[in-house]
Amino acid sequence: MAEEKIMGIDLGGTTVKFAILTTEGEIQQKWSIQTNILDEGSHIVPDIIASINHHLNLYDMQPKDFIGIGMGTPGSVDRKKGTVVGAYNLKWKTTQPVKEQIEKETGISFTLDNDANVAALGERWKGAGDNEPDVVFMTLGTGVGGGIIMEGDLLHGAAGCAGEVGHITVDPNGFECTCGKKGCIETIASATGIVQVARKLSEEYAGTSELKQSLDNGEDITSKDVFKLAEEKEDQLALMVVDYVCYYLGLACGNLGNSLNPSSLILGGGVSAAGEFLRSKVANYFEQFTFPQVTESTKIKLAQLGNDAGIIGAASLALKLKD
Amino acid sequence: MAEEKIMGIDLGGTTVKFAILTTEGEIQQKWSIQTNILDEGSHIVPDIIASINHHLNLYDMQPKDFIGIGMGTPGSVDRKKGTVVGAYNLKWKTTQPVKEQIEKETGISFTLDNDANVAALGERWKGAGDNEPDVVFMTLGTGVGGGIIMEGDLLHGAAGCAGEVGHITVDPNGFECTCGKKGCIETIASATGIVQVARKLSEEYAGTSELKQSLDNGEDITSKDVFKLAEEKEDQLALMVVDYVCYYLGLACGNLGNSLNPSSLILGGGVSAAGEFLRSKVANYFEQFTFPQVTESTKIKLAQLGNDAGIIGAASLALKLKD
Numbered sequence: 001m002a003e004e005k006i007m008g009i010d011l012g013g014t015t016v017k018f019a020i021l022t023t024e025g026e027i028q029q030k031w032s033i034q035t036n037i038l039d040e041g042s043h044i045v046p047d048i049i050a051s052i053n054h055h056l057n058l059y060d061m062q063p064k065d066f067i068g069i070g071m072g073t074p075g076s077v078d079r080k081k082g083t084v085v086g087a088y089n090l091k092w093k094t095t096q097p098v099k100e101q102i103e104k105e106t107g108i109s110f111t112l113d114n115d116a117n118v119a120a121l122g123e124r125w126k127g128a129g130d131n132e133p134d135v136v137f138m139t140l141g142t143g144v145g146g147g148i149i150m151e152g153d154l155l156h157g158a159a160g161c162a163g164e165v166g167h168i169t170v171d172p173n174g175f176e177c178t179c180g181k182k183g184c185i186e187t188i189a190s191a192t193g194i195v196q197v198a199r200k201l202s203e204e205y206a207g208t209s210e211l212k213q214s215l216d217n218g219e220d221i222t223s224k225d226v227f228k229l230a231e232e233k234e235d236q237l238a239l240m241v242v243d244y245v246c247y248y249l250g251l252a253c254g255n256l257g258n259s260l261n262p263s264s265l266i267l268g269g270g271v272s273a274a275g276e277f278l279r280s281k282v283a284n285y286f287e288q289f290t291f292p293q294v295t296e297s298t299k300i301k302l303a304q305l306g307n308d309a310g311i312i313g314a315a316s317l318a319l320k321l322k323d
Numbered sequence: 324m325a326e327e328k329i330m331g332i333d334l335g336g337t338t339v340k341f342a343i344l345t346t347e348g349e350i351q352q353k354w355s356i357q358t359n360i361l362d363e364g365s366h367i368v369p370d371i372i373a374s375i376n377h378h379l380n381l382y383d384m385q386p387k388d389f390i391g392i393g394m395g396t397p398g399s400v401d402r403k404k405g406t407v408v409g410a411y412n413l414k415w416k417t418t419q420p421v422k423e424q425i426e427k428e429t430g431i432s433f434t435l436d437n438d439a440n441v442a443a444l445g446e447r448w449k450g451a452g453d454n455e456p457d458v459v460f461m462t463l464g465t466g467v468g469g470g471i472i473m474e475g476d477l478l479h480g481a482a483g484c485a486g487e488v489g490h491i492t493v494d495p496n497g498f499e500c501t502c503g504k505k506g507c508i509e510t511i512a513s514a515t516g517i518v519q520v521a522r523k524l525s526e527e528y529a530g531t532s533e534l535k536q537s538l539d540n541g542e543d544i545t546s547k548d549v550f551k552l553a554e555e556k557e558d559q560l561a562l563m564v565v566d567y568v569c570y571y572l573g574l575a576c577g578n579l580g581n582s583l584n585p586s587s588l589i590l591g592g593g594v595s596a597a598g599e600f601l602r603s604k605v606a607n608y609f610e611q612f613t614f615p616q617v618t619e620s621t622k623i624k625l626a627q628l629g630n631d632a633g634i635i636g637a638a639s640l641a642l643k644l645k646d
Contacts, residue, residue: 132481134478134479134480134481134485148582148583150473150474150476150478150480150485151473151474151476151477151478151479153473153474153476154474155457155473155474155583156457156474156584157457157473157583157584157585157620157621158455158457158584158585158586158620158621159584159616159617159619159620160584161581161584161614161616161617161620162457162473162582162583162584163582164581164582164584164614164617165581165582167581167613167614167617168578168581168582169574169577169578169581169612172574172612177614179614179615180614180615181611181612181613181614184614251492251495254492255491255492255578256582258484258487258488258490258491258492259471259485259486259487259488259491259579259582260471260478260480260485261479261480261481261482261483261484261485261487262480262481263481288504289492289495289504290490290504291484291487291490291500291502291503291504291507292502292503293482293483293484294482294484294487294490296482297480297481297482297484298480298481
């Protein structure tokens with residue numbers, strides 16, 4: 001009898017990542033292709049199918065070697081039907097019957113969920129989450145997203161919005177958000193939010209600061225620059241910006257902790273590259289904003305899997321196809 | 324073969340409520356006894372056992388007629404062991420082997436959870452929750468508590484604190500809370516919190532107001548008085564207090580909605596007796612604090628079961644004993 005494998009696919013706007021894993025979550029093969037978004041994204045699914053079949057051939061594997069394929073995708077997912085709609089970075093405007101096409105052309109069972117949820121599953125299973133039943137994942141990138149796993153299950157909510165932690169209101173009178181309301185944590189702790197905070201605090205800042213000088217000179221500043229100036233040069237304005245960001249991240253994490261009490265609250269995404277410098281400051285404010293039993297039992301952690309979180313989490317979806 | 328029944332017990336500091344229900348959640352028998360907290364609460368479990376056996380006798384029922392007994396209790400619950408500790412209103416300071424004693428003396432399987440979780444299960448099953456998989460329940464009483472059901476499962480969290488929504492921080496510089504931190508929703512929206520808000524706003528209020536007059540005269544004011552003055556007499560200070568309370572309740576509910584997207588967010592407890600006057604105001608602020616998909620799919624509702632939520636939810640725990 002063939003050893004049972006799972007496949008994970010992480011579909012993004014620039015690349016599609018693939019991996020073949022054991023049921024224990026060990027990556028055995030990994031590859032990727034470019035995402036071809038021409039012609040309203042109509043090449044994406046055929047390209048995925050061709051790449052799967054090509055690699056099965058290459059590794060001399062059969063469909064029956066697999067429990068299934070799991071995929072993380074942008075856009076709105078209908079998990080039952082296995083369709084995706086409104087993934088604008090893929091140019092998918094109409095409903096895409098992804099599951100039907102992939103199952104038909106590969107002969108392997110297929111399941112999918114949204115990309116942030118799938119990354120959360122990955123970090124929970126093989127990353128910072130220690131495979132505990134209750135894990136919250138927050139990804140700090142261009143925007144702020146996330147996924148929530150409680151009692152071992154990924155949460156979806158009434159309209160699939162559970163885990164959309166980027167729109168937690170932390171400052172009711174704060175910056176306007178693309179969602180239409182004010183003071184979402186995304187307006188403060190995303191890569192663009194951090195620059196926005198820097199500009200705001202710079203206006204009011206009177207001392208000397210390399211960050212302020214750069215902003216005043218009209219230079220392009222990134223969130224990475226802000227963290228670098230704060231950590232390496234102790235730039236006073238940059239430190240104020242980092243403190244501001246961590247205060248509100250601590251408040252958002254604190255309220256997720258107070259209501260859900262996960263064992264881990266994991267920070268991932270590009271901004272989390274700031275590492276322990278970021279984590280420790282968020283954890284300090286988290287302590288201030290949580291009641292004692294939560295402070296003690298919920299830990300703020302950094303993501304460990306980087307780009308692999310998506311393929312690993314996606315593959316873990318396939319494990320459920322076995323039941 | 325005997326029809327299968329379930330029993331629900333709601334253990335409180337003054338009374339213990341009992342009910343026998345069908346597996347469809349229809350209450351067939353209901354009774355209660357006083358809670359005897361003398362001698363460090365050592366009479367409580369024997370009294371419960373005696374009352375169960377007495378009523379089985381009375382209704383001519385056998386242990387085999389029951390799938391099981393579920394109970395909601397104050398204090399910290401160890402669900403696996405079936406024990407309770409630290410239920411101070413029952414004078415239970417040491418660990419109580421409730422499950423072991425009740426199963427031994429009644430011959431019926433037993434399971435338990437904390438009282439707020441059990442009430443949440445009740446409202447979800449037979450009350451305002453319409454038996455949907457994702458329901459958040461918030462009880463506004465002496466304190467603020469709650470329970471969260473997602474994907475059909477009650478959430479517990481790493482240390483059993485999931486659903487303790489009363490300590491969500493809504494005003495980081497607000498009132499001090501008994502938990503040690505500041506600005507918990509409990510300090511604003513509990514019965515005592517509302518009076519606290521009234522005193523604070525009264526100090527700054529210069530106009531005429533029956534509420535201000537009562538407070539200045541040192542009269543005992545309750546949250547019920549505040550809502551009554553606001554709704555029936557349009558007392559300006561009382562209306563300001565109600566608006567203040569509903570703003571922060573809308574913020575707390577908004578953030579639960581933004582991260583969990585339940586189909587229902589149910590307000591229960593004594594304060595919710597203010598009814599639609601309260602609900603509509605909270606719902607208005609909820610709309611302001613949620614992003615569009617959540618605003619549309621998550622509804623703010625009033626609890627429907629009153630005191631029966633506990634016995635119904637407790638009984639529903641017993642249904643899981645069947646699996």
